[in-house]
Amino acid sequence: MIDPEIRRFHELVASASRIVFFTGAGISTDSGIPDFRSPGGVWDRFKPIDFGDFMASEEARIEAWRRKFETDKSIRRAKPNIAHTVIADLTDKKKGSCVITQNIDGLHQASGVRGDRVIELHGNTTYAKCLRCQTRYALDPIRKAFEKSGRAPVCECGGYIKTATISFGQAMPEAEMARAEDETRSCDLFIAIGSSLVVQPAAGFLAFAKHHGAKLAILNRDPTEFDRIADLTLHREIGPVMASLAQGRAALENAEEP
Incomplete structure (x- = not known):
């Protein structure tokens, strides 16, 4: 007999026509990427470097790049897991309208979700950008130059080059926040997966979705402060x-075949 909570989750997905997936670090742990807040994670080992310090100090910029390359191995070898691929499948079949993610690992795109359907609220750590002219840079050449010189990279225009992520103290990306708000307003089911939901303003999208009439499902190993307003909470492994x-959808599709 199927678990009642799992059945309810399947029913919510089946009845929805426009799903927004909101994902946090927990969705990528099965891909080998540690949660930043977990013991032994990046924030447990390093005090975050504020964006103001990055801009003001060559020493801070060097330390930021040193940490980047030291902690980069898990992201470079990570592959999408079943959660990523199921979301990609639902998005491809037009059930999912988009993915709003707090993650910076690029695994949603790697799983097959079109880039224009992924809204990255905290940026992307798989490439870099000049903070002045916005020129995009691949990481390998930067890594090689950094290992050789020990200097923080600088663009030809004179601007500082930084991973394309949003750092502490850095403004949230206005275009992405506006797109995320529009998608949340239009959805009929909002599914939050693998997020502790403590980071604002991103976590506020859940209440915004409920306010505009969407059903809300939360799939996270630990309780969150938004569980009280959710239509379904699943404190399970993702x-x-x-x-x-995925198995339920496959069974349904096979049953519908003549």
Whole structure:
């Protein structure tokens, strides 16, 4: 007999016509990327470098790039897991309208979600940008130059080059926030997956979705402060729940075949 909570999750997805997926670090742990807040994670080992310090200090810029390359191995070898691929499948079949993500690992795009359907609220760590002219840079040449010189990279225009992520003290990206708000306003089901939902203003999208009439489902191992307003909360491991969703859809499609 199917678990009642899992059945309810399947029913919510089946009845929805426009789903927004909101994802946090928990969705990528099965891909080998540690949660920043977990013991042994980046924030447990390093005090975050404020954006103001990055801009003001060559020493801070060098330290930021040193940390980047030291912690980059897990992201470079990571592959999408079942949760990523199920979301990609639903988005490809037009059930999912978009993915709003707090993650910076690029795994949603790697799983097959079109780039224009992924809204990255905290940027992307798989490439870099000049903070002045916005020129995009691949990381490998920067890594090689950094290992050789020990100097923080600088663009030809004179601007500082930084990973394309949003740092502490850096303004949230206005275009992405506006797009995320529009998508949230238009959805009929908002599914938050693998997020502690403590980072604002991003976490505010859940209340915004409910205010505009969407159903709200939360899939996260630990309780969150938004559980009280959710239509369904699943305090489960993400992989098995998302795998069950894929299996349920496959069974339904096979049953519908003549």
